[in-house]
Amino acid sequence: MEEKQQVCQFKLMASRDVLEVIQGKWRIPIIISLTYGNKRFGEIQRDIADVSPKMLSQELKALEMNKIITRTLFDSMPVTVEYSLTPLGLSMNKLLEEILEWGIHFRKEVVGK
Template sequence: MLVTRDALEVIQGKWRIPIIIALTFGNKRFGEIQRDIVDISPKMLSQELKALEENKIITRTLYDSMPVMVEYALTPLGKSMQKLLDEMLNWGVHFRKEIVEN
């Protein structure tokens, strides 16, 4: 149970899975992630990105340019969640058919 709890703590909340999904399509800057996720505030996005970085799900790369550019990407650990995300999508489709549409 402890291992399951550890995993859930990393992905819990309303925004972390959508952020991870947004990054499965490639590296993105802050504004690009915010455009991909409807209704997330800049403050919340910043907090969630920091938490995902602390848990080694994403990396934050700072480019020395004018203006300074920051890019986020999935780590190999973050990419390893793809099968889990696919299964969640499949279950969501099943749930919608069974519960929501009936």
């Protein structure tokens, strides 16, 4: 029984880690936007039209801190900043597909659209 409890505790901690990284209204949409290639701030904001610049900036920083995305500065005039998924971020692809598949199912069952 002790082993089952340890496995359960380990999985509960891992689930909290996942939720800490992807929580909120904007992080998954940002990650999905970047699955279509490297983008500048304005390009991400166009993809996610209803996110404010301040919120987008905060969420990009949080995703960068959690090593899901990387921010690259290009020495140009004006300075260009580009965001891309890290290998860790890219490893979320299967998870995102499952979330999106479940989201489509949820909309059909509950929302009716």
